[in-house]
Amino acid sequence: MAMTVPPKTDAPTVTCTIDGVELTVPAGTTIYTAAKEAGIDIPVLCHDERFDPVGVCRMCAVDVGGRVLAAACVRPCEDGMEVTTASETVERQRATLTALLMADQPPVEEDPKETTTGDNLLLALARRYEVGHAEQLPQGRGRGIDDSNPVIHVNHDACILCDRCVRACDDLQGNDVIGRSGKGYASRIAFDLNDPMGESTCVTCGECVAACPTGALTNKPIRNVPIRPRSELKSVDSVCPYCRNPAEASFLSCPHCGTKLKQACRRCKAPLEPSWRLCPYCETATVQTPPAAERTRREPTTERPVR
Numbered sequence: 001m002a003m004t005v006p007p008k009t010d011a012p013t014v015t016c017t018i019d020g021v022e023l024t025v026p027a028g029t030t031i032y033t034a035a036k037e038a039g040i041d042i043p044v045l046c047h048d049e050r051f052d053p054v055g056v057c058r059m060c061a062v063d064v065g066g067r068v069l070a071a072a073c074v075r076p077c078e079d080g081m082e083v084t085t086a087s088e089t090v091e092r093q094r095a096t097l098t099a100l101l102m103a104d105q106p107p108v109e110e111d112p113k114e115t116t117t118g119d120n121l122l123l124a125l126a127r128r129y130e131v132g133h134a135e136q137l138p139q140g141r142g143r144g145i146d147d148s149n150p151v152i153h154v155n156h157d158a159c160i161l162c163d164r165c166v167r168a169c170d171d172l173q174g175n176d177v178i179g180r181s182g183k184g185y186a187s188r189i190a191f192d193l194n195d196p197m198g199e200s201t202c203v204t205c206g207e208c209v210a211a212c213p214t215g216a217l218t219n220k221p222i223r224n225v226p227i228r229p230r231s232e233l234k235s236v237d238s239v240c241p242y243c244r245n246p247a248e249a250s251f252l253s254c255p256h257c258g259t260k261l262k263q264a265c266r267r268c269k270a271p272l273e274p275s276w277r278l279c280p281y282c283e284t285a286t287v288q289t290p291p292a293a294e295r296t297r298r299e300p301t302t303e304r305p306v307r
């Protein structure tokens with residue numbers, strides 16, 4: 001079956017075959033992106049299309065006929081390439097990788113992501129490949145819990161070092177707070193110079209929590225309001241208070257009234273209450289309560305505020 005994904009630019013194209021589907025895509029398109037355009041599902045963990053791919057987890061491994069499997073999220077399509085995304089070898093590798101990653105995870109019933117928003121990607125893969133906690137593997141739990149932030153819980157044992165939070169913090173929000181520290185098993189994410197999160201320069205924007213695929217970074221309930229699954233949240237149209245463009249913002253949800261809140265205007269990039277995110281509808285601070293004097297809506301302006 002031949003299928004053409006129309007190039008978005010005048011750039012040269014390449015033609016390859018993925019699971020028997022012939023695809024023509026712009027040169028440089030990754031196997032993951034081409035497969036997605038063709039409706040072929042390749043599981044990912046470290047990849048999120050909002051960030052540059054880094055290819056660290058290898059969950060997206062596919063067979064390109066080479067000596068080793070290739071990471072679909074970073075490997076570009078090549079002319080004449082024949083890709084198999086779900087052979088027995090590929091699926092066995094993914095199942096083994098999932099079992100290894102599960103070794104240090106907390107019990108499912110205690111997982112703070114699975115028991116609140118219910119969107120733990122690693123646990124979803126564990127169910128798909130029918131692997132459990134790999135009790136036969138030595139478990140090295142002990143990288144620690146960081147409960148120093150009033151609204152974000154950090155469980156380093158549940159971290160799979162996918163660097164999604166690092167890219168969310170650095171590339172999306174531009175806060176540059178999260179990095180890596182340690183070597184070997186002691187490797188873990190670090191805030192500033194390995195400070196407790198609550199004592200670091202973190203502004204508690206929540207982007208890392210939204211990016212994390214496991215229960216390593218999770219929201220704590222505020223004022224005993226339960227954290228609800230995304231499927232139970234409703235979205236509303238609104239405008240950027242800085243550039244006044246409607247529907248030009250990405251949204252977060254108020255856990256109190258369920259309203260989705262702007263996070264940053266896509267057009268002017270204005271950060272919209274990035275550190276405390278006051279819900280403009282129920283007037284409740286969703287992350288940190290600002291001083292009462294600050295709890296007023298800012299006047300629209302076309303200038304980007306200094307952060």
Ligand code: SF4
Binds near residue numbers: 159161166189
């Ligand atoms: S804390 Fe979450 S997002 Fe960050 S590296 Fe660990 S698993 Fe990935």
Ligand code: FES
Binds near residue numbers: 047055057059072074
């Ligand atoms: S999803 Fe491709 S290497 Fe992690």
